[in-house]
Amino acid sequence: MPSPLSSPPALRQRRVRGFSLVEVMLGILLGMFAVIAVLKVFSQSDTAQRIGNASGEAQVNAAMALDLLSRDIRQAGQSLNSLNLLGCTLSIGTTSQTFVVAPVVVNDTDRVPAGDAHTDTLLVMSGDYGGSPEGDAVSASGTGSVTVTTAGAFTAGDALVLGPISPTALTGTECTLNLQKVSNLSGNTASLSAVGSGTSSDSSAAYNLGAGFSIHAYAVRHGNLTMCDYLAHDCSTGTDDTSVWVPVASQIVSLRAEYGHATAGTDLDTRVLSGYDQSTPAGSSSATASYLYCQWAHVTALRMAVVGRGTTRQREVDGVPATAAAPAWDGDADAAIDLSGLSDWQDYRYRVMQAAIPLRNMLWLGASSC
Structure with a gap:
């Protein structure tokens, strides 16, 4: 048998011939398909990662804001949960700074400037006195001083109001209170320094609100949850001043809230939550159940939603925006989330x-027909 080296030249040339043009083109085409598939996987992975990151940021932002609000609202009404005080008008500073004594007020347009479009505001009032909220009987009162029955119920620095010893706030105008502070105690006589500029319509009892009495307003401003302390600032102005309306949570684009109402006209110790809405108690003198203090006594919960936004703007995928519709929550029937006030709202991810x-301090009101 002849060796390969002795084969004819034409035969050896055929044996070392390379790929044909068709084979090369087919290989390139298959390689392109493989590269496209890999790039597609990477693109989908990158999109999923960006969506996940944006959604995670939105959820963290909303959770932080909700936790902050929840802690303040759980304290709402402490030291104020007496039928003798609920619904009264409280003066805390200038004549324009008067408030209805209530644990939390949704959209108090007379006192709290509106926030971003289609968002709610909250006004939260609470004290930190650990004793009875029913007040201490006053035996004598004068300018700058008051003689109480139980001196041990007060200490220097406590916030205090003089008020009625029985409920009188039928519509809210019958009972006016003036915020004062205990500056000194001598026996049963407390020296008082005025904080508010009003006068108390009835000084039958002294109510200790505690040294940590506070009135906080919350509103969404410029995409942040902001808080203003009414005992430190006139919150009706300076809405763009971050030293007055302090940002407490970033990337918050909506706050919605509703009162939880118990059935009216029942004993307070048998109240049952009957529904949620944004109807703020207004008070009427037509019947006991319509009196303002009774209406506030039947506000036993607050339902709210906070909408957080991711920080990264998202591009459309196959012509579909990042967010096609505003997120929903349980209170949509009365207070739907509306993001249309934001020009580019569909370019971001949101979480609710x-x-x-429960307004636990309202739940602790004693048995009374209301």
Whole structure:
């Protein structure tokens, strides 16, 4: 048998011939398909990662804001949960700074400047006195001083109001209170320094609100949850001043809230939550159940939703925006989330955190027909 080296030249040339043009083109085409598939996987992975990151940021932002609000609202009404005080008008500073004594007010347009479009505001009032909220009987009162029955119920620095010893706030105008502070105690006589500029319509009892009495307003401003302390600032102005309306949570684009109402006209110790809405108690003198203090006594919970936004703008995928519709929550029937006030709202990811928070200090009101 002849060796390969002795084969004819034409035969050896055929054996070392390379790929044909068709084979090369087919290989390139298959390689391109493989590269496209890999790039597609990477693109989908990158999109999923960006969506996940944006959604995670939105959820963290909303959760932080909800936690902050929840802690303040759980304290709402402490030291104020007496039928003798609920619904009264409280003066805390200038004549324009008067408030209805209530644990939390949704959209108090007379006192709290509106926030971003289609968002709610909250006004939260609470004290930190650990004793009875029913007040201490006053035996004598004068300018700058008051003689109480139980001196041990007060200490220097406590916030205090003089008020009625029985409920009188039928519509809210019958009972006016003036915020004062205990500056000194001598026996049963407390020296008082005025904080508010009003006068008390009835000085039958002294109510200790504690040294940590506070009135906080919350509103969404410029995409942040902001808080203003009414005992430190006139919150009706300076809405763009971050030293007055302090940002407490970033990337918050909506806050919605509703009162939880118990059935009216029942004993307070048998109240049952009957529904949620944004109807703020207004008071009427037509019947006991319509009196303002009774209406506030039947506000036993607050339901709210906070909408957080991711920080990264998202591009459309196959012509579909990042967010096609505003997120929903349980209170949509009365207070739907509306993001249309934001020009580029569809370019971001959102998460809603919501909670129904019992107003526990209202739940502790004693048995009374209301």
